[in-house]
Amino acid sequence: MSQFDHLDLDGHLLQLLLAVIEEGSVTRAAQRLGVTQSAVSHLLDKLRAITGDPLFVKSGRGIVPTAHAQLLAVRARALLDGLRSFSHACAFEPGQISQTVTIAANDLQRDLLLPSFLRYVRAQAPGLRLRVIRSxxxxxxxxxEERCELIITPRPPExxxxxxxxxxxxxxxxxYDSAQREAPATLEDYLAADHVTVLYEPMRQLDIDDVLADRGIVRRFAAQVPGFGGIGPFLRGSRMIATLPGLLRAHMLRGLAVAPVPVECPDMPMYMVWHLxxxxxxxxxxxxxQLELVVAPSLAAAAEYMPAMA
Structure with a gap:
């Protein structure tokens, strides 16, 4: 039985436990928390002594939490929520923020919104730091599980x-690359082309790919990549085409030609998502x-770089 008093626990130890569980690595948890690996190991030893449990065991090249650690993680999240509520009970002052905010976003919304969002919020809260992870x-x-505070996505989880x-x-x-081909003017031209698209893990297509497939519009995919950033190199210098959100032409697909899709397509909404x-x-x-406030100027700035459609 542990000889440590429960008052030896604090928010930092709870945050540490969650970081190691979510990262599956002491090294990555240390990087996430901005401390040394030895500091994480030392604090884990302290937490083991308090809980009387090994907390983590080796699995392959990584580590996995014990069943007891997983139960403690549920309690840790609830306790951290209570600590946040306690600390925010007084008047909120952006200038007093000193923490990292994690936002999950894929490359379209990341490049479009988050650079201006960070500049805007840090003008008011210099101590705020942004961590972006792929959604x-x-x-x-x-x-x-508090891997992030916000998600920006066209498909909110339910x-x-x-x-x-x-x-x-x-x-x-x-x-498409206008030096290699013309825009597909008809559905026949569109279906005759080789296509490039995005396929997220595990095996999840873009909304538009699902919609067109459901309508019986069968395209020939020559390549599937894990994010929008991988599309450009496949299109440049080839006759392949890609059906993607138009705002990509303002950033990572700048310089490629853009044309209407020769088949009716739904619009693509973008949402911010958070926990209750x-x-x-x-x-x-x-x-x-603040995120809502940067949307309009970010879209206006993107429009300045958008070429006219063919």
Whole structure:
């Protein structure tokens, strides 16, 4: 039985436990927390002594939590929520923030919104730091397990504890290299082309790919890549085409030709998504407001770099 007093526990130890569980690595947890690996190991030893459990065991090249550690993680998240509520009970002051905020986003929304968002919020909260992780095809566990505070995605995860708000809407366009081919003017031209698209892990297609497949529009995919950033190199210098959100032409697909899709397509909405536990948190509410405020100027700035469609 542990000889340590329960008062030896603090928020830093709880945060450490969650970081190691979520990262599956002492090294990555140390990087995430901004401390040394030896500091994490030392604090883990302290936590083991307090809980009377090894907490983690080796599995292959990594580590996995024990069953007891997983139960403690559930309690740790609840306790950290209580500590946040306690600390935010007084008037919220952005200038007093000194912490890292994690936002999950894929490359379109990351490049479009987050650089200006960070500049805007740090002008008011210099102590705020931003960590961006890939959202892929986001699951509700990303928010429930506090891997991030916000997700920006066109496909919000579902759950009664998951909240969302639409930020903007984009339209799908055909991207291609005008030095190699002309735009597909008809559905026949479109179907005759080789296509490049995005396939998120595990095996999740873009909305537009699902919609067209459901309509019986069968395209020939020559390549599938894990994010929008991988599309350009396949299109440049080839006759292949890609059907993607039009806003990509302002950033990573700048310089490629853009044309309407020769088949009716739905619009692509973009949402910010958060967990119910943070809905009334003053700092989180402020962050959501700041993100909404940068949408219009970010879209306007992107429009300046967009070439006219063919």
């Amino acid at each position: 892929g095809a986001p699951a509700p566990e990303m928010l429930r 759950g009664t504890d998951i909240l969302q708000k639409r930020l903007f809407t984009d339209s799908y366009r055909v991207f 536990r943070h809905h009334d948190d003053p700092m989180h509410r402020w962050l959501r407001q």
